[in-house]
Amino acid sequence: xxxxxxxxxxxxxxxxxxxxxxxxxxxxxxxxxxxxxxxxxxxxxxxxxxxxxxxxxxxxxxxxxxxxxxxxxxxxxxxxxxxxxxxxxx
Numbered sequence: 458x459x460x461x462x463x464x465x466x467x468x469x470x471x472x473x474x475x476x477x478x479x480x481x482x483x484x485x486x487x488x489x490x491x492x493x494x495x496x497x498x499x500x501x502x503x504x505x506x507x508x509x510x511x512x513x514x515x516x517x518x519x520x521x522x523x524x525x526x527x528x529x530x531x532x533x534x535x536x537x538x539x540x541x542x543x544x545x546x547x
Contacts, residue, residue, distance in 0.1 A: 459495050462527070475523050482508065482531040489529060503527075508534050 458478075467474045480488055485506055492504055504527040522528050 459492060463496055473523065475525055476527045478527060478529045479532060479535050480529065482533065485529055485531060492527060504529065506530070 462476050478488060485508060489504060489506060503525045505522070505525045507522065507528050507530040
């Protein structure tokens with residue numbers, strides 16, 4: 458998976474350049490370590506973890522997350538986030 462992310466890096470002028478990685482909470486740290494271990498710093502410019510205890514507090518969270526090359530989050534965070542979308546509350 459990491460090799461695919463590196464091989465398919467978006468162009469610098471691409472509107473969306475962030476890869477979202479959704480994993481069980483038990484392996485979030487492992488993903489962070491594996492990305493650091495198997496990529497050059499300039500390839501994966503910035504990586505962040507988005508989960509309980511490390512959430513970004515901002516008016517536009519999506520805008521803030523787009524600043525990162527990779528966002529690692531959990532299944533729980535995704536399911537909590539979907540509950541706030543109007544189209545899923547019908």
